[in-house]
Amino acid sequence: MDLTFTPEQEAFRAEARAWLAAHVPRTPLPSMDTAEGFRRHREWERVLHDGGYAMVSWPVEYGGRGCNLIEWLIFEEEYWGAGAPGRVNQNGIFLLGPTLMEFGTPEQKARYLPKMARSEEVWAQGWSEPNAGSDMAAIRTSARLDGDHYVLNGQKTWCSRAAFADWIFCLVRTDPTSERHKGLSFILVPLDTPGVRVRPIPQLDGETGFAEVFFDEARVPRVHRLGEEHQGWKIAMATAGFERGLMLRSPARFQATARRLRRLWEARGADADPTLRDRVVRAWMDAEAYSLSTYATASRLIAGGSIGAEASLTKIFWSEMDVRMHETALALLGADAGLLPPVAPPEAAGWLDGFLFSLAGPIYAGTNEIQRNVIAERVLGLPRD
């Protein structure tokens, strides 16, 4: 065990820090759930890419810089520490990207990854359906093989950023006689395919952060299938492992939140409810614990290990920590917490939006009830319900 960084890693950190200091937009970008904000975030991704920082852990040939996961975590620390924008293509770079590397053909990797790294193509995730939420194996959207095309019919929903995205990766039923987990395939669909219709859905804050996607005889080339036919469930579970367990919410993000909370305490703590002091300290403790756990996961993966059911532990930890941190911030802000811009005081910036977003954490990427069931049954070995 060695909890220090090598001189090379420290040098990489310094280099990333300097680059970010010179390039991160000085004023926050508009929300990525608006057309304008989405465009600005896409532009920012291009800047990141051209600097070589879009996905540092990817191979150079796909637009990365061939770093290992430890270095990716270092980059994330610098990224969030610099107050850089959220990643508009997170479904692509953090979820589909790693999945493509594992399951994609060489042609598919060459076709999709570089454009993904540049955010020339921004991805949405199309798994959930109105009647297949927690019970994802109830997926009914169908893809019928017709020559060298799949013909899609059905509906996906809650697809984050699909209102403005270019592509969507879907889990669909390719075997009409199949049940549950069997007979599903993983198919990549351009959102401008004829027969695909996107209806944006406004969220709690009134912005269209997700969308429903309807398929009506939408024809998609067969080569857009990722992995074997009818093996989509297995691939989706690997993606979900990346999502819950590592990539989607890197610890640096929460460490940055804990630091902001500490600054808010400096501004507001003197007059605040003294019980909030413990909660501000707890935010730091939680963020540290999450960071340590993630370095251990990354070390294990580098040594050839894999992420299994433990990903569910991670997902519960980060999502519930995030809610607590934001609740603490709102309590520190008192009556100011509910005010909207432009009348909200400067130190309130971001906290209310962040709070609303944190409330979705225990729902998306598999609800925390489902994660607790997974932990109970697959980590602890308790009998099934």
Added chain:
Amino acid sequence: MHFAFEDEHLRFRDSVRGVLDRVCAPAAVRKVWEDAPAHDAGRWRALAELGLLGLLAPERAGGLGLDEVSMVLALEETGRAALPEAIVDTALVAVPLLAGLEDHGIADPWLGRIAAGEVVVGVGCQPNPWVAHADAAELLLLVDRDEIHALPRAEVRSEPLPHLDAAQRLFRVAWTPSARTRVAAGAHGRRLHAAAVDRGALGAAAQLLGVAARLIEEAVGYAKQREQFGREIGSFQAIKHRLANARVRLEFARPVVYRAAFGIARDLPARGRDASHAKLVAADAAAFAARAALQVHGAIGYTWEVDLHVWMKRAWALETTWGTSGWHRGRLAAAVLDPHEEAS
């Protein structure tokens, strides 16, 4: 000791619920969010006809001459309906404040008009940093140190403060106190201010109970109807336990709020302590119910299109109205830990 409401209180609650179901459906609240003024003259008159607005006003001024115990269940209903109007500030806070003024000549005409549903009164005092519904209020009761001032709307300048709960119409109010506007001062002014704070906290607490109850109701309804894995999600223990926990919090907040109503009605020495206790536990019950209800709904509860956020946002807004939880926790701790007071 007989800790129960009388039949007439329950009947009054039921009739208030019936009227609110009619005049204050979620669609009406959404309309307020979108474009309408938060104050609807028709809704306000319906509340007046029920006797709710003048409930605390003396009979000589056209009121019912009843007390807070008779009002608390009805206020709970206004929370359950997420009523946008200034019911707490006008009917629970301003009415007794006006009735407590020495000069009946000033107070009685206003009381009569309030009872008749003709006017809204705004109240501005610590711990509220702003005045709710200052746009609709014909009269503003504003505190300056130990003085209470009464000003017509035309004599104040108000700047709107957009809020997450768009039915929460808050204003930063600028005004100038003068001998002409002063209606109470000194010990009397301080007493009226303290009573206003306790009543405001009680009103917010009662509404929070109603909000919590409604959130639980919505979540239970959804859990019975939504199916995943071939069964109603309400049949999963995780869902049952979460909602049961929400119900436990609500159950143990209610008697605390009702005691605060009694203490204020009888002007008992512990009324401030009890009002803070009430506000704290009701806010906690509502925040917990909001989290539970959202989680039970899953993604659909996160949309603008489903009504759930009508009550979630009200729960968060009321938590900081008439004293934040932090403020009440400080006041409660001071009272409970006061070495000169034997805890009762």
